[in-house]
Amino acid sequence: MAAKKKKIKASGRFGSGYGTNVRSKLNKIELLQRKKQVCPHCSKLGVKRESSGIWNCKKCGKRFASGAYYLKH
Ligand SMILES: [Zn+2]
Known part of the structure; x- marks a missing residue:
């Protein structure tokens, strides 16, 4: 029998206990966390998460607070 392929991606590290x-x-x-996101100030795709809730836009250089895990729109 062939081994089942796991479809768990990044969350695999948490094991099975979480469902x-x-x-x-x-x-x-x-996925959203790692991707660059659209800046609410210059509306270009250049915002990266610096740490929880802190975002930094490479295009306009602004640093701002938003959602901990993704940008609030
Ligand atoms: Zn910007």
Whole structure:
């Protein structure tokens, strides 16, 4: 029997204790976290998360607070 491929991506590190539903939600959030996001000040794609709730735009150089895990729109 072939081994089952795991479809858990970044949340795999949490093991099985959290359930698939929780982990698939986490995957979405983590994806957003790592991607560059649209800046609310210059509306260009250049915002990266610096730390929890702190965002930094490379395009206009602004640093601002928003959601801990993704930008609030
Ligand atoms: Zn900007």
